[in-house]
Amino acid sequence: MPTWTSVSRLSVVLDSGGERGTVYANGRNRIGVTISVEPTDEDGHALDVDPQHLLSRLWLIDYADESALGWNGSTGWSYTDAPNRFTAAPAGAPSDDGGGRKITFYVYCGPAAVDPKSIGVRVRTDSGDTFTSSLNGAYHDRVTLEPRAAVTYRKGDVAWEYARTATQEGDNTKYVTTDAWNYRLSLKSADNHFVTFSVSGHFSDSGYDGFFAADIPPEDRHRNFYGGYVWYQEPHGSAYFSSSDGHSLGQIVNFPEGNEWWDYATIYEQNDPDRYLCLTWVHATTVGDGWHIPNGPLGSFKESFNPQIAAYDRYGNTGTFWVDGSDLTGGLTLDDHRP
Template sequence: MSAWTSVSKLSIILVSGDETCDIYANGRNRIGVMISVAPTGKDGNPIEVDFSHLLNRMWLIDYVTESTLNWKGSSGWCYTDTTNAFTAAPGLSGERAEVSYGDDGTQLITFYVYCAPGVSPKSIGVQVKTDSDDIIKSSLNGTYQEKIKLNPRTAVTYMKGDITWDYSHTSTKYGGNTKYVTTDAWNYYLTLKSADNYFVTFSVSSYFSEDGYDGFFSSHITPESNRKNFYGGYVWYREPHGSAYYVVGNDGRSEGEVVNFPDVNKWWDYAKIYDRTYPERYLCFSWVQSITGGDGWHIPNGPLNTSNVWFTPQIVAYDRFGNAGTFWVDGSDITGGLNIYDHRP
């Protein structure tokens, strides 16, 4: 095979087909950029170059200064060959960088550009280095002059006023078994209050993770004299939300284990969760009130060693562009329901 010495085509375009678009300067939002290159040999005829080899000899550059962008960097303007959960722009979705071939020998490679806060607008070109060490550029003073332009937007930090925090009654598997226990449960839903945007992933900390108590973060048992009433708070943090809690053979219902008192009481229950459309767009919590007779709820049981045990979960919610909001749910007082607050550093 003839050695790669030149190219008969070198161009750059956004995956959307546009030449310019906005990008959020938060270090997470990625925009797909497609490179078209037609390698040639010494005789000028098209040749095929192995994808990984081509990828290793190609760089995104500043269109004017010809300096390279940061490969998988964390500051300034950066790029990579993989998509993420925040690869989004109007009409755009992306996948892992891949190569394809046209009838004219053109090979296509997709990169994903992202940027840190504080950057200025950037016109971006591309540079390749052939096997003969010839450097060919699409830049202001290069052999080719095609470019794309990305305009950074200031990253958004979401606050409580930007979200919805509502609740509705949900069913439990044994809730009607009033012979031993009466259980009521409500699901709380954390979502983004927007007509054209939504949360796509959530990071949650501070909860129990033991088997049977996964996602449990707060317990209040009252009154101390007979421990009849159990108030429990749960955060269903696993992703993808709908399928993560799916119970096989249960008519497609997603359920979370609640009111788990296996010792003495010998009682378990399960609440229906993620019962709204697009479950991946919201984070579901459950608040449970459960009343038992006899000697009340037995303590200790699992992680329950006292009448009041709790964490204070912190939630970072990310929209489809990688903008985020940080919130916390108060586990210290849940007898009247669940309350969410803005995170204060």
């Protein structure tokens, strides 16, 4: 059986097109780098090598000194064999160099990377022979990535918009009148957007998942309920989709004990639901002797979390915000995270 002893082709190119690109130095932004290699036997004939075996014999290296980049590293220049949510290049279009077996790695770097990095490739054949595409190698293809400083988003960089939304029991006002408003947190950018959110600080009980604050003031015999909800599950629209009416619904005003009342708000009603985070503010007024406590996770007439929201853009840049759950009577307030 022929042995893999050499290569007739060894090249490297950015998936985004060309030989030069940029990467955000945040440890999350990954840039696809595709290696083209043509294995040959001792007679120079092309061999069909299993892709997984080929992958195990390839390394990305510094083009100048041939030192290896870190494999799945946590510092410096590193690479891996899997894309993530932030695999996106700031510019460019897919490129195809037209030949060879292709293996794609994904390069990333942390904040300590400040200088451009020229990247080549090393391959070791089954015979133990090593070939490189490097400054002093047999081949000379390379890609160069320039690190961009990581971006930290602040309140001024985001849109915080709100509008009234429908509720399932909106027309049923015999016992309860409910007004609900959806708030949308999104990135103010023409060519970028948030792709994922991480939210902490809310109830997770069944029927109350995402509920983070309630205020039932003593005025008017506890008849007014103010509530805040954050709809953090992903993917946003489909995570809450109800086939019964074709809407994404979030459960609100859930008082099964005493009041025997619960409702649902229409959420993620705008286009591109995965590009924004939806929260809902509710003001519900009941008749009779007011809202009953305890109910669900509520053991008192005023309880709250202050949800912390980490929002990530296409390139892994992030901003951290918080919503004040302690004062609900006028709506929901967003601010920069306070350490």
